[in-house]
Amino acid sequence: MTTPGQTPDRPDSNKIGFTKPDYAGSKSTLCVGCGHDQITNHIITACYQSDVNPYELLKMSGIGCSSKTPAYFMSKSFGFNSLHGRMAPVSTGAHVVLPNYFMLGVSGDGDTASIGLSGFCHLVRRNLPMVYLVANNGVYGLTKGQFSATADAGAQLKSGEKNPFESIDLCSLAIDLGCTFVARSFSGDAKQLVPLIKSALRHRGTAFIDVISPCVTFNNHDGSTKSFNYLKEHDVVLQELGFIGAQESIEVDYQEGAKEVVELHDGSKLTLKKIAQNEHNPKDRKSAMDLLYNHRKTGEIVTGLFYIEENKESFTESLNLCDASLAQLNESELRLPQDKFRELMSEFR
Amino acid sequence: MGIQNDFVINIATVNGSGSQSANLVLLKSLFKMGIPVGGKNVFPSNIAGLPTWFWIRANEKGYTGRREKADIVIAMNPQTLAEDLHLLRDGGIFIYNSDIPMVQNIPAGLQVIAVPFKKLVDQATDIVKIKKLLINIIYVGVVSELLGLDESSLLEALKDQLGSKQKVFDENLKALNVGREYAKNNLDVLNFSVKAQKMNANKNKIMIDGNTAAAIGSVMGGCTFGAWYPITPSSSLMEGFIKYSHKYRQDENNKNRFAIIQAEDELASICMVLGAGWAGARAMTATSGPGLSLMQEAAGFAYYSEIPGVIWDVQRVGPSTGMPTRTMQGDLFTAMFASHGDTKHPCLIPGNPNECYEFGQLSFDLAERLQQLVIVLSDLDIGMNLWLQDEFTYPQKAFDRGKVLTAEQLDQVANYERYGDPDGDGIPYRVLPGNHHPKAGYTIRGSGHNAKAQYTESSKEYKWVVDRLNKKWETARTLVPEALALGSGNQKIGILIYGSTEAVIQESMDLLAQKGISVDSLRIRALPFTKKIENFISQHERVYVIDQNRDGQMFQLLRMDYSQFCSKFNSIKHYDGTPITADFIVHEVSQLEKDQAEKERQGA
Numbered sequence: 001m002t003t004p005g006q007t008p009d010r011p012d013s014n015k016i017g018f019t020k021p022d023y024a025g026s027k028s029t030l031c032v033g034c035g036h037d038q039i040t041n042h043i044i045t046a047c048y049q050s051d052v053n054p055y056e057l058l059k060m061s062g063i064g065c066s067s068k069t070p071a072y073f074m075s076k077s078f079g080f081n082s083l084h085g086r087m088a089p090v091s092t093g094a095h096v097v098l099p100n101y102f103m104l105g106v107s108g109d110g111d112t113a114s115i116g117l118s119g120f121c122h123l124v125r126r127n128l129p130m131v132y133l134v135a136n137n138g139v140y141g142l143t144k145g146q147f148s149a150t151a152d153a154g155a156q157l158k159s160g161e162k163n164p165f166e167s168i169d170l171c172s173l174a175i176d177l178g179c180t181f182v183a184r185s186f187s188g189d190a191k192q193l194v195p196l197i198k199s200a201l202r203h204r205g206t207a208f209i210d211v212i213s214p215c216v217t218f219n220n221h222d223g224s225t226k227s228f229n230y231l232k233e234h235d236v237v238l239q240e241l242g243f244i245g246a247q248e249s250i251e252v253d254y255q256e257g258a259k260e261v262v263e264l265h266d267g268s269k270l271t272l273k274k275i276a277q278n279e280h281n282p283k284d285r286k287s288a289m290d291l292l293y294n295h296r297k298t299g300e301i302v303t304g305l306f307y308i309e310e311n312k313e314s315f316t317e318s319l320n321l322c323d324a325s326l327a328q329l330n331e332s333e334l335r336l337p338q339d340k341f342r343e344l345m346s347e348f349r
Numbered sequence: 350m351g352i353q354n355d356f357v358i359n360i361a362t363v364n365g366s367g368s369q370s371a372n373l374v375l376l377k378s379l380f381k382m383g384i385p386v387g388g389k390n391v392f393p394s395n396i397a398g399l400p401t402w403f404w405i406r407a408n409e410k411g412y413t414g415r416r417e418k419a420d421i422v423i424a425m426n427p428q429t430l431a432e433d434l435h436l437l438r439d440g441g442i443f444i445y446n447s448d449i450p451m452v453q454n455i456p457a458g459l460q461v462i463a464v465p466f467k468k469l470v471d472q473a474t475d476i477v478k479i480k481k482l483l484i485n486i487i488y489v490g491v492v493s494e495l496l497g498l499d500e501s502s503l504l505e506a507l508k509d510q511l512g513s514k515q516k517v518f519d520e521n522l523k524a525l526n527v528g529r530e531y532a533k534n535n536l537d538v539l540n541f542s543v544k545a546q547k548m549n550a551n552k553n554k555i556m557i558d559g560n561t562a563a564a565i566g567s568v569m570g571g572c573t574f575g576a577w578y579p580i581t582p583s584s585s586l587m588e589g590f591i592k593y594s595h596k597y598r599q600d601e602n603n604k605n606r607f608a609i610i611q612a613e614d615e616l617a618s619i620c621m622v623l624g625a626g627w628a629g630a631r632a633m634t635a636t637s638g639p640g641l642s643l644m645q646e647a648a649g650f651a652y653y654s655e656i657p658g659v660i661w662d663v664q665r666v667g668p669s670t671g672m673p674t675r676t677m678q679g680d681l682f683t684a685m686f687a688s689h690g691d692t693k694h695p696c697l698i699p700g701n702p703n704e705c706y707e708f709g710q711l712s713f714d715l716a717e718r719l720q721q722l723v724i725v726l727s728d729l730d731i732g733m734n735l736w737l738q739d740e741f742t743y744p745q746k747a748f749d750r751g752k753v754l755t756a757e758q759l760d761q762v763a764n765y766e767r768y769g770d771p772d773g774d775g776i777p778y779r780v781l782p783g784n785h786h787p788k789a790g791y792t793i794r795g796s797g798h799n800a801k802a803q804y805t806e807s808s809k810e811y812k813w814v815v816d817r818l819n820k821k822w823e824t825a826r827t828l829v830p831e832a833l834a835l836g837s838g839n840q841k842i843g844i845l846i847y848g849s850t851e852a853v854i855q856e857s858m859d860l861l862a863q864k865g866i867s868v869d870s871l872r873i874r875a876l877p878f879t880k881k882i883e884n885f886i887s888q889h890e891r892v893y894v895i896d897q898n899r900d901g902q903m904f905q906l907l908r909m910d911y912s913q914f915c916s917k918f919n920s921i922k923h924y925d926g927t928p929i930t931a932d933f934i935v936h937e938v939s940q941l942e943k944d945q946a947e948k949e950r951q952g953a
Contacts, residue, residue: 121613
């Protein structure tokens with residue numbers, strides 16, 4: 001069925017007939033220069049280019065600056081701007097009812113690493129099929145700049161106050177909990193983040209992307225480890241990433257011979273070309289843990305795809321759901337028939 | 350002259366000893382003999398080794414609620430022997446295990462029967478590890494002989510309860526007969542003063558607990574999504590829903606027409622319900638007080654963003670962790686006003702398992718019609734005890750999915766607003782995710798929003814939406830289940846009750862009438878209050894409100910809504926964790942009536 005708004009004849013439309021403005025949302029109210037707005041643009045580009053039907057995508061979020069962003073992309077999609085720290089369980093409930101829909105959530109470091117840490121852990125454990133983005137800036141923006149749990153030990157606030165505590169590395173945590181797609185990126189790196197989002201949308205299970213997204217107002221000063229400048233100086237990019245849709249022919253240049261191809265659940269492909277000086281294997285969990293641990297010691301921020309596993313059963317698969325949506329079943333499909341009901345009653349005599 | 354078909358037996362054991370099965374054999378035997386009967390399990394929050402009591406009430410008139418005192422106590426627990434003596438009425442019968450040293454100072458008038466259970470169990474089996482279990486069936490054998498239970502009913506009950514494995518059944522049957530033989534040969538069975546006689550009162554009746562009933566109701570009510578975190582005394586509700594869903598809800602390809610998730614905590618379980626409810630499924634969670642407390646923030650989100658969902662709160666004793674295995678009606682305030690800001694939720698209050706079954710269905714119709722959480726306030730007494738009930742009736746009506754617009758219907762609407770009020774009843778029209786109409790998509794949020802579901806900080810737009818929500822509350826008043834009356838309706842005195850007090854209200858009214866105090870009663874079955882409740886109050890001179898909590902929560906809610914009648918209300922409160930009794934109600938009402946008469950005399 002062609003959905004209203006689709007214009008397959010236009011030259012600027014994608015394969016399913018949508019133009020890029022069809023992926024737009026309302027105007028952002030975030031600070032000028034905010035990393036989160038860059039993420040918004042990358043989501044729009046990724047969905048437009050990889051032919052994601054906006055009517056078949058659910059936008060999820062929690063509370064915070066990050067969680068406002070779903071309003072700023074894809075107005076045609078249904079969105080759920082939930083409670084602080086509760087994006088994970090709300091997404092779990094919604095996904096089960098509409099398992100064939102894309103689900104893309106944008107949370108923040110406070111929303112995920114503090115108040116919502118438990119929900120995040122359990123979503124990852126269950127391998128809920130969704131793209132879980134964290135726009136990670138190390139501070140609470142909406143409440144004016146307190147440290148979050150992802151702020152590095154020793155990092156400084158604008159006031160000069162130093163963070164005395166260890167940070168929570170959401171990527172290490174996700175890998176430890178069995179997450180099947182774990183990546184880190186930088187809001188300014190379209191080349192890396194766009195193919196990551198495209199691949200994440202086609203992944204079978206939870207795809208977690210920790211996106212370092214500098215807060216221009218509260219955490220972009222000297223002494224911050226999540227400022228634009230710090231990122232530019234300390235970002236170690238692991239791979240050059242590419243995405244090839246399921247329908248596209250695979251005519252990538254293999255000339256260098258160093259390209260790895262990971263086939264995703266729907267037949268699309270993620271290509272990785274190593275550029276950093278290391279021997280990381282993204283299909284090896286231990287290698288991914290070592291990589292993160294080693295870079296953490298040096299203060300470098302390593303970005304790229306850390307871990308991917310396409311064979312693990314997703315949460316939806318484990319539920320053995322019927323084909324129809326749980327929202328659409330009728331009386332005769334849900335109630336016991338009269339004879340079974342009488343039989344059941346006789347058990348209580 | 351002995352007592353026939355009107356007695357209370359209390360069996361004192363330790364938990365984890367396997368006594369529950371034996372007690373159910375006794376209970377079910379009486380049920381199968383056609384005698385109205387009820388069972389109440391007073392058990393500890395513990396796996397094994399602490400005291401537990403099982404009350405059986407048999408009564409030919411159909412009074413099956415708890416009584417304060419027992420006619421027969423079977424004392425198997427040395428820890429509680431002394432206090433168990435005081436569970437007996439004057440002249441009651443104390444059957445105890447003579448292997449335990451008997452306490453001194455037995456109250457005068459009691460009839461004491463010592464049974465050497467250890468010796469008897471040695472006759473029943475040589476297998477050491479099952480002796481502890483079989484000793485329970487031996488007391489069933491002894492008592493069944495003393496009461497004169499019908500043999501075929503007894504064997505049928507034993508088969509129902511322990512007959513799934515032939516070997517187990519045979520061992521138990523042998524033990525049962527050892528007990529029966531002992532009684533026949535050593536006790537004065539003929540002159541035993543309490544007897545059970547077959548009658549025919551249980552045609553089309555079943556024995557069921559409220560949690561199982563709610564689980565069946567939820568299946569019949571079309572619930573397709575459950576999320577929960579285990580908590581006493583609600584766990585068996587969701588476990589029942591899991592069991593019946595697996596049994597009856599698989600399609601021809603063995604695929605599930607349901608999803609049930611054991612969540613990480615109650616914050617998550619209610620949020621999963623919100624996600625599923627928003628996406629259009631009939632979704633529920635089951636919990637008890639501590640869980641309901643954790644769900645408060647999400648409950649407010651549901652109220653403001655208008656997501657349907659059902660919470661079953663099987664109430665237990667609070668505050669805090671309280672006494673998890675004891676009963677209370679303590680969550681009225683917490684449920685009705687769950688969350689900050691101006692938030693209020695319709696609540697359904699079942700009085701028995703049959704209504705748990707009915708409300709298991711109705712709660713979803715109401716939740717979707719009103720686009721709200723509906724909180725069902727059951728309690729441990731209803732949820733976990735076995736009640737004698739009419740067989741459930743098969744639903745005749747289709748589901749009411751409320752106001753939902755399809756893409757085709759949206760085409761006909763010129764100016765669709767997710768949070769508008771086109772019908773003037775305060776209830777807007779929903780669109781469900783999956784609706785591909787360009788007018789359908791919106792972002793649901795707990796922050797300020799206008800009729801078009803857009804973020805707002807405008808006072809005017811905010812106020813319009815919350816005023817409409819209040820209008821919806823008035824509509825809810827006309828949709829919730831009506832209160833049920835007993836009595837002629839012409840008395841001066843009215844009694845307002847709710848929930849599990851239903852079990853003893855008829856008995857209380859009959860006993861009060863015998864004392865010359867005639868009353869009408871009305872059982873409230875939902876919040877907000879209906880017009881019928883207001884009329885009942887206005888038509889009676891004095892109104893006794895009976896709560897099973899310390900603060901008289903229903904009494905307070907009535908005073909809030911009906912301040913013009915404040916002087917009529919009297920509060921009666923029962924809150925020791927046990928189910929309320931007719932003895933208690935009669936005592937309290939009589940006392941208050943005496944005080945009233947005294948006051949009138951002095952006034953005159």
